[in-house]
Amino acid sequence: MARKLALVRRPPVIVVSPPRAPARRRIGAAVRRVGHHVRRGGHHAKRALPTAGVAIGALAVGYAQGKGFLDKLPQIGGSKVLTLGVIGFIATRFVKNPAIRQAGLAALAAAAFDFGRVQAGGTSGFDDVSDAGGGAWSGQG
Secondary structure (H helix, E strand, C coil): CHHHHHHHCCCCCCCCCCCCCCHHHHHHHHHHHHHHHHHHHHHHHCCCCCHHHHHHHHHHHHHHHHHCHHHHCCCECCEHHHHHHHHHHHHHHHCCCHHHHHHHHHHHHHHHHHHHHHHCCCCCCCCCCCCCCCCCCCCCC
């Protein structure tokens, strides 16, 4: 009978949950977690292709070509496209200014596009072309 009394008289188990942190502390912790992920994402985004910068650089290269500033460049290998590609490569590798690097990337992309078009049998858009684009859809008659 003594054994039965020992089981009946044991103390009840009380489970106490820890107190919750105040709302300010919880919000601050959430902000710190979000900030951590934003910083990590920003670090990886630096290596991504800067789309707006490349677009502005392409605009600058197209404007320079339209105004005739690229006509003053020497021709490497008999083509202005190769010259533009070399200048773009040099700008992306050896210049520290990010705007100039992006313009160089745009120049390199434009040169690669034009080089591919010439290799496929088309005419270069950077070299002197005699027909000047007067086709059926040009609106020039």
